[in-house]
Amino acid sequence: MAYTGRILRVNLSSGKAQSEPLNEKWAREYLGGKGLAIKYLYEELKPGLDPLSAANKLVLMTGPLTGTIVPATGKLSVAAKSPATGTILDCSIGGHFAFELKYAGYDAVIIEGKAKQPVILSIAGGKVRLQDAVACWGRGAHETELALQEAMDGFKFLVIGQAGEHLVPMACISSELYRQAGRGGIGAVMGSKNLKAVAVKGGGGVVVPDIRTFMAAINKLRRENTMSDANMWVYTDGTPMIVELTQTTGTLPTRNFQQAVFEDWEKIGSEALKKVRAAKKACFACPLACGNYSRTGRAAVEGPEYETLALCGANCGIGDLEAVIEFNRLCDDCGLDTISAGNTAAFAMEMAEKGIYDFGLRFGDVAGYLKVPALIARREGIGADLALGVRALAEKYGGKEFAMQVKGLEFPGYEPRGSWGMGLAYATADRGACHMRAWPIAVEAFGEMDPFTAEGKAGLVKEMQDDNAAKFSAIFCDFWAVDGETQARILSAALGREVTAAELKKIGERIYNLARLFNQREGFGIKDDTLPARIFNEKLPGGPSEGRLLPREEFVKILAEYYTLRGWDEGGRVTGAKIKELGL
Amino acid sequence: MKALTFHPDKCIGCKLCHLACSGHNEGQFNPRLARLQVTSCYTRDGLAVSGRTCNLDLACVRACPAGAIAEKKGRLKFNLEACTDCGLCVSVCPNQVIVEKDRGVGVCVQCRTCAGWCPTEALTFEEVSN
Numbered sequence: 001m002a003y004t005g006r007i008l009r010v011n012l013s014s015g016k017a018q019s020e021p022l023n024e025k026w027a028r029e030y031l032g033g034k035g036l037a038i039k040y041l042y043e044e045l046k047p048g049l050d051p052l053s054a055a056n057k058l059v060l061m062t063g064p065l066t067g068t069i070v071p072a073t074g075k076l077s078v079a080a081k082s083p084a085t086g087t088i089l090d091c092s093i094g095g096h097f098a099f100e101l102k103y104a105g106y107d108a109v110i111i112e113g114k115a116k117q118p119v120i121l122s123i124a125g126g127k128v129r130l131q132d133a134v135a136c137w138g139r140g141a142h143e144t145e146l147a148l149q150e151a152m153d154g155f156k157f158l159v160i161g162q163a164g165e166h167l168v169p170m171a172c173i174s175s176e177l178y179r180q181a182g183r184g185g186i187g188a189v190m191g192s193k194n195l196k197a198v199a200v201k202g203g204g205g206v207v208v209p210d211i212r213t214f215m216a217a218i219n220k221l222r223r224e225n226t227m228s229d230a231n232m233w234v235y236t237d238g239t240p241m242i243v244e245l246t247q248t249t250g251t252l253p254t255r256n257f258q259q260a261v262f263e264d265w266e267k268i269g270s271e272a273l274k275k276v277r278a279a280k281k282a283c284f285a286c287p288l289a290c291g292n293y294s295r296t297g298r299a300a301v302e303g304p305e306y307e308t309l310a311l312c313g314a315n316c317g318i319g320d321l322e323a324v325i326e327f328n329r330l331c332d333d334c335g336l337d338t339i340s341a342g343n344t345a346a347f348a349m350e351m352a353e354k355g356i357y358d359f360g361l362r363f364g365d366v367a368g369y370l371k372v373p374a375l376i377a378r379r380e381g382i383g384a385d386l387a388l389g390v391r392a393l394a395e396k397y398g399g400k401e402f403a404m405q406v407k408g409l410e411f412p413g414y415e416p417r418g419s420w421g422m423g424l425a426y427a428t429a430d431r432g433a434c435h436m437r438a439w440p441i442a443v444e445a446f447g448e449m450d451p452f453t454a455e456g457k458a459g460l461v462k463e464m465q466d467d468n469a470a471k472f473s474a475i476f477c478d479f480w481a482v483d484g485e486t487q488a489r490i491l492s493a494a495l496g497r498e499v500t501a502a503e504l505k506k507i508g509e510r511i512y513n514l515a516r517l518f519n520q521r522e523g524f525g526i527k528d529d530t531l532p533a534r535i536f537n538e539k540l541p542g543g544p545s546e547g548r549l550l551p552r553e554e555f556v557k558i559l560a561e562y563y564t565l566r567g568w569d570e571g572g573r574v575t576g577a578k579i580k581e582l583g584l
Numbered sequence: 585m586k587a588l589t590f591h592p593d594k595c596i597g598c599k600l601c602h603l604a605c606s607g608h609n610e611g612q613f614n615p616r617l618a619r620l621q622v623t624s625c626y627t628r629d630g631l632a633v634s635g636r637t638c639n640l641d642l643a644c645v646r647a648c649p650a651g652a653i654a655e656k657k658g659r660l661k662f663n664l665e666a667c668t669d670c671g672l673c674v675s676v677c678p679n680q681v682i683v684e685k686d687r688g689v690g691v692c693v694q695c696r697t698c699a700g701w702c703p704t705e706a707l708t709f710e711e712v713s714n
Contacts, residue, residue, distance in 0.1 A: 068613050069603040069701075096599075103614065146628055177626045205606065205614025215607050219701060227703060279631050280704075281624065282598035287703030289596035293631050300630060 002064040002208060002494045003027060008106045010121060010128060012193050013054055013113030017128035022107050029583065031491075032063035032107065034090045035473035035511035037079035040110060041088065042514055047521045051083040051185075052167055052192040054114035060101065060158070060198070063475030067102035067206035070218055070490055071226040072480035074098060074283030077472065078158075081522075082184035083192075084169040084340075084389060085408040085432045088518040091181035092472060093158070093173065094283040094290075100156040103202020115194040120148070124155065124201035133196035137165060140333040141174040148197060155199040161335025163377035164191035168387045170340035170376070170410075174332060178291070178302030179283070182337040184409055184431050209496040217493065226480055227287055234288040234479045235280065239306035240270040242413075246310065249445035250545030251418035253315045253411065255363050256346035257404050257534060260415040261543030264319025268309045272321050283477070290479055299326040304338070307435075310413030311342030316349060317363030326370060334377035340389060343410035345372045347390045348382075350402060357397040359386065401533035407432035407524070416535050418545035419445040421457040424558050427529045428461065430515035436478060438464035451545075454554045458561035469515075470508030510582040513566075516574050517584065526572040529559060585658045587712045588694060590622065590635035594706035597624025597633065601698035601707055608697040609690060619681050619692040620707075636679040638692035639712045644673035644682060653691060664688045 003022055010017040023040075030036040037059040049055040058080045065073040076098035082089035101109065104123050111121070118133035136144045141161035148157055156175065163171035164187035171187030172180040181187075190196075208214050225231075233241055246252035247265040254262040266272060273294060281291035281302055291302045304312070304324055312331075313324045331338045348359040359382045361368045375383025385393060390410050394403035404411040409432025416423035421440030426433040438461045444451040449460070467484065474491055476482055484501035491499040536552040563570060567578040578584075601622055602615035610617045622635040638660070644653045645660070652666035653673055667688045674682045674689060683690035699707040 069600065069607055071600075099615075103616075146626075149625070149627075203616060205610070205612035205617065207612045211607055211611055215604070222701075222703075279633075280596045281631065282596040284599050285603060286598050287596075287600065289598065289703075295630070302626075 002068065002206065003032075004102060004105050004107050006106050008109045008123065008128065010109060010111050011113045012111065012115040012119065012130070012195065015130055019106070029507065030511060031470070031473040031507055032066075033061055033077040033092070033473040033475040034079070034469060035507065035514075036108070037061040037077045037090055038088055038511060038515050038518065040108075041079055041081065042518050045081055049081065051081040051086065052188060054193070056081050056189055056192070058111040058189050058193065060109040060111070062098050062102050062107050063473065064491060065494055066098050066475060068208060068494055069215060069285060070494070071222050072286045072288060072477040073475055074285050075475055075477055076101070077475070078173060078181040078186055080186060080189040082186075082431060083167070083188045084185040086522055087407055087431050087524060088515050089184040089186060089431050091173070091183055091186050093175055093179055093181040094477070095156070095175040095179040096284045097156045097158055097175050097200065098475075099284045100200045100202045102206060103204050104200050105202070105204055109198070111193060111195065114192065118194050118196050120197045120199060121195060122152070122155070122199040125203060136196055138162065141335045142177050142333045144197060145174065145177060148199060152199055152201070155201045157197050157199050159197040160187045160190045161333055161377060163335040164188055166377065166379050166387070167191050168336070168376060168379065169389050169408075170337045170344070170387075171335050172337045174335060178332055180332070180337070182339065183434065187335050208494045214493050218490070221486070221490070222287060225482065225486065230481050231288060231479065234290045237270045237274075238290045238292050240273045240292070240304070240309055242306040243269040243309055245446050246414065248544065249418060249451070250540065250543035250548075251415040251441060251445050253310055253413055253415055255317050256315060256350040256402060257411065257415060258350065259542060260418050260540050260545050262314035262319070265314065267319040268313040268321050268324055276321070276325075286477065288479055294325055296322045296325060298322055299329055301325050301329040301332065304328040307413045308338040308342065311339050311346070315342055315346045315413070316369055318366060318369060320366055323366045323370065327373065330370065330373035334373045336373050336377055339412055340410040341373060341376060343390055343404055344376070344386050344393070345369055347393060347399065347403060348386060351397060351399050354399065356399050401537070404532055404534070405433055406531065407528050409433045414441050415540070415545065416531065417540050417548045417550050419451040420454065420550050420554070420558070421451070421460055423531055423535060423550045423555055424457055424461045424562060425464075427531055427555075427559065428465070428562060430512070430519065437468055440464060452548060454558045457558050458565050462562060462565050465512050466505060466508035468508070469511040470504040473507065473511060474504070506582070510584065513574050513578060513582055514584055516568075520573060526559075529572055531555065585640050585712060586709050587640040587658070588620065588637040588692065588696070588699065589639070589708050589710040589712070590620075590637050591706045591708065592633040592635060594704045595622060595624055595633050595635065596704055596706075597622070598703065600701045600703065604697045604701035608695065609693070617683050617685075617690060619683055619690050620698060621681055635706075636681055637707070638679060638681050638694070640694075641678050643676045643678055644691065647672045647676040659694050660691045661693070662689065662691050
């Protein structure tokens with residue numbers, strides 16, 4: 001059936017692995033993916049634990065549709081307590097790993113403890129092994145995965161680079177070289193467990209009720225909905241298309257968010273990328289193929305995605321596409337999140353500009369910039385400091401007012417002063433500044449809604465957060481704009497029981513509140529739901545958002561309205577009534 | 585005869601063809617039971633895309649000692665009752681697209697379900713010369 005009903009629990013300290021039944025009650029209440037991973041962590045993690053200790057757990061969670069032919073369901077949720085923020089952290093990674101795990105017979109893997117020395121966890125044919133990884137420890141994610149791929153036929157992998165090994169709080173987990181579970185230091189959690197890679201090979205299949213009818217309905221949906229004009233930008237352009245949208249709306253972070261338009265935007269925009277595109281590449285079961293395999297004379301990468309173009313391009317004052325491609329490749333190989341790495345480089349550049357501290361980095365200087373990823377990943381030279389990330393760097397040297405982060409997670413590529421809803425989205429995202437929990441800019445700056453007003457933003461962000469929480473738990477990719485009704489129809493057909501859009505909405509709200517409860521337990525509250533002073537105090541100097549800021553009193557108003565709509569108290573705490581209502 | 589043909593330059597590596605084939609012919613989504621083999625992965629030399637499909641070479645028909653595989657109007661027919669599970673067809677198939685099952689084998693019947701799912705027309709039905 002859609003779920004395998006089995007979870008694999010591996011303790012790296014004892015070297016023991018055991019299969020246990022999936023908690024079916026939780027699967028109904030939280031679906032899978034993001035929600036179910038958070039539920040397991042909420043129940044199993046002791047409050048206050050050190051995210052880099054053996055007590056943290058790493059959860060790899062599939063969804064009910066993983067392994068079926070439903071489009072854009074290829075992602076895997078990877079979750080733990082975040083070493084960057086201390087909050088709950090769930091990431092999603094594309095590629096082909098999730099399906100392989102399902103075909104290997106598991107809905108999820110929960111990894112506990114810490115291995116005595118570097119290991120690779122391999123899962124295949126009902127056998128779980130810990131292989132010695134001493135030989136590949138110290139190597140990049142690319143070299144590691146390519147060597148494993150050559151040695152282990154038919155397996156799919158999750159790997160870390162040097163950044164994960166060195167417990168860098170912006171370390172990511174990679175798969176198929178260029179796909180990442182990027183944010184919040186999820187790769188450092190893997191590194192803290194001495195886990196260099198997870199390898200999985202399936203053999204089984206996934207069954208749904210009345211498969212021929214199911215396939216006919218899904219194929220029609222694929223043609224008429226997934227591959228309709230609303231989504232085909234993913235195939236024709238992919239996320240680089242957003243460069244033009246942010247540039248023309250004055251929301252493209254430039255020179256550490258000092259500006260919101262970049263004079264060289266066209267050099268790093270979608271049309272420039274199309275000229276170096278060698279191929280399109282998809283995740284499993286996805287006809288939209290967001291991946292752009294880009295190749296220039298010097299560098300090749302699948303990407304860069306919009307976030308990388310914005311934060312490692314415009315935000316570092318770099319308008320040289322080949323340099324951004326190379327920076328992207330270096331981050332992928334070292335196992336670094338490009339969003340946080342780009343922000344950190346940009347912050348260091350502004351520190352020099354302001355005379356706070358000089359790491360030798362300058363806006364627009366390619367040579368210094370290209371040295372950053374390897375140094376951060378190994379904590380060498382300036383990397384020893386830069387690896388701290390923006391918040392800790394500011395605490396050490398100063399510049400807090402322009403340290404662009406929330407709860408310790410660096411800003412994604414959308415300027416909140418040019419789209420106020422994004423400010424609330426960053427402030428209230430469960431893992432710190434994140435654009436994937438809610439993306440209100442789509443209807444504000446990119447759409448019809450006034451971007452420079454508090455009105456309507458609280459409700460918009462709340463609805464988007466709840467919708468996405470459910471969507472990422474059923475595991476539909478962000479890039480398929482599939483509505484709740486359609487999601488419910490697909491889930492009903494795959495699960496053989498009725499799931500309604502209203503139920504999905506409720507599940508999304510439940511998940512968002514559970515994540516909030518996790519963070520509340522860790523001491524987070526209204527004091528943490530805020531933005532760097534730059535957003536409140538500094539007017540944007542030019543472009544379509546010229547003269548704009550997000551006045552603090554407006555932000556406070558939106559936040560208060562948001563808490564009210566959420567049914568939380570004035571301190572942003574989940575109330576007993578809400579806990580009862582959602583069955584938490 | 586016309587047979588399934590793979591165009592690597594168009595393939596995005598989504599594996600919908602594998603899912604469609606196994607779903608339609610085996611009643612489950614299991615890419616390893618697909619009667620074609622398409623791979624797209626990054627190697628040291630960059631993105632490598634390759635694919636193998638049944639081109640009606642008919643080596644299996646010639647090799648089968650039990651007459652369990654026959655060709656009729658451009659389609660392979662498999663007779664489970666006649667099959668002795670000797671595995672010869674699997675080993676002689678030049679495209680390695682015959683799937684060994686617990687009992688019997690899966691041969692491509694040119695049903696074109698995979699092509700119907702391919703989002704980029706990387707699988708088409710073309711005249712082949714054997």
